Amino acid sequence: MAYKNPIPSLDSSSRNTQRTGGLSDYVKCENVFFAFIDVLGFKQTFDEHKDVKTEFANKYSHSFKFFSYLIENTKFISKGVRETECSAGQTSDSLYFYTKRIDFLLDFIQLYSYFNLYAMSENVFFRGGIAKGNLFINTPYQFYGDSVIGAYLLESKIAKNPRIVIDESTFNSLQELNAQETEKIINFDGSRHYIMPFSNYNKEKLRSIMSSPLFEFPRIDYNKIRQNLEDNRKRYEFDDSTYAKYGYLLSELNKFENT
């Protein structure tokens, strides 16, 4: 494919509208925040339930559908990717979201925090990473780049526990945008910043993110979350790594309930 000239404008930053050529028409975007969120224990659960009916998978299906439902009704997704430069979706057992706008990222994090609570009440747990970097985009769901790799590594190598770890660039950008709000949802464990698994959510604030001010958010059942955590910890008492993960969440829940 012949080289295509970029379309110049006064608003574009350095080379961020440049076409890359090659077999597909990937456009390079710089300074993109990419969130990669993976379901915990997905493979293990499927392996354990190979020979039985698939009811066990319903909880995942239900959680993914709820995530889609929430995301599609946000302002930053419903207006379309051209306008907001945001996109979200699901691939296999992972969720993703990316944006160039730090304010939309903060909105997403607040919404995700709520969603995560709901998912935990359904006994579905996530782990992820958010990184800032390049993203080469063809269609909204065809992409690759540093930001994806960074987010994936944060999820797979660094997060360890069921939490979303964010890289320093992203944290700094959030701080710059709104330090007060960031402090309410982001914590620091001595080496990494991460989204607190348990934090207060404000329905009014969440509604302001949605395209409809009348959007209804189901109530979160914290007792059910606690029950799920305790049951799982008991179940995986002899699986040291998995046991520790649920122990971590219980500890976070205790901290939250005591503040």
Add this chain to the structure above:
Amino acid sequence: MDNGFVGAGILEVITESLYDKPIVVFREYIQNAADSFCETNTDRTKLAAHMWLLNDCLYFLDNGAGIDREVFQKKMIRIAGSTKVRGQNIGYKGIGRLSGLPYCRNLVFYNIVNYKKGQFQKYEISGEKYEIAKKRDDFSSLSFEDLMNTIGSASEDPDPEVVFDIINGHKELFEYRNTGFLVCMENISTVLKNTIQEKDFFDQLNWLLPVPFREELLKDNNYSELFSELGGIGSVQKTDPVAARSYNVFFDGKPLYRPLATEMFRTYLCKCELQKYAVCVYAFSNKKVAMDKSNPFSGIRIYFDNMLLCDENELIPALQHYGFTNHGLYELIQSVRGMGAVIYVVDKVSISTNARRTFIDVTDSDSLEFLQLLGEFVENIYQVRYALSAYYSQKKRNIKNDEKVLVLKLEAEEALKRLAREELVLDSDSELEHDYEALTDIEKKKAVKSRITKEIKSLITRYLTEVQDLDIETCISDFKKWMLSIDN
């Protein structure tokens, strides 16, 4: 030439006028090497030209086709008897080999007939003998051939050890090849030595010679497609219309590369076809078009066979001379130096270079059209410069006056998009003429005026090119007579 008398004085013309800058020596001998590469069927990755300086001697060695043993001596003493074909090869007219003579005491050529068997041929031109010959009373009546027989000497069987001794450090050239050519400039002049010792000499060579792009450009996801299209090192095809055909060239063991790098590309890097004549690759910013001395990719460089022909210092005065720009010289130079462009001539049938290879040969409508396109390109840069300047200074000055800022913004964006077009075409009035019958009387007059003006401008340009004797007193009547004559 094979027919007719060529006087000995031609050597002085060649050496003192055509090749008056030391750096051209490198261009000429590498051009000859590149031509010899075109005559082989070898994979170009195995072909190379090495240049090195040792003990005040400058050497040029290549592993190309060399010269046929039977015709070597004849070729050395003939002038312009080149078998190179205009349009197909880089150098032609067979005079480039003498470019080194003004810059050394002895100019020695070794034809490598069979490296492995140690078979060479030698032709040596003595600078000292040339100086003596020039003082002869009968010098002006000497033929070029006679002069060469006086100052030159040939050997069909030079001592191979002497040659091996010189090229010993470059044996790798002959691992897969058995022929080549060696030029030795013995005891080079101070002028040439000083040129080589200049701080930016290596960079000058990188910009000048037909060398490859840096590997980073061929691997970069953004640019690999573009720079691969322009050309790289690959298999040799005689009719290959590669714009930036390149060769492996080394100086003192260091490979040469075109000094383009990603950090030089400002906000945008674009490619534009100048109709059938050339392809242009250029970088510009959407913030301002202003000189940045730290960016070496500045100004306009025009390449012919990937060999530097000229830059904006030659181009812009030419545009003014031929009436393809109305702006001042320095403001245009400043404008183009606020961005960077490399223009590769690809149509060597329509476009040729002048004898000094410092500019295109402006002799016909094709070359004029090409110049006109270059003028259009320069005009687009000029417009972007001032549109951006107007927009940003207004924006800074007057935030309240949104409407004016918006208008300037639209103009600046329009200018940027115009500059980023993938093909440059000259504006035509065809659209206006199409609706001619629908125009008002005033509009018809404007359309007619525009057409006549354009035609007259083109005729004036042609007149000034074709006619040599110009008289300011009678120029108008002379021009009218000329127009009538071309109509007939």
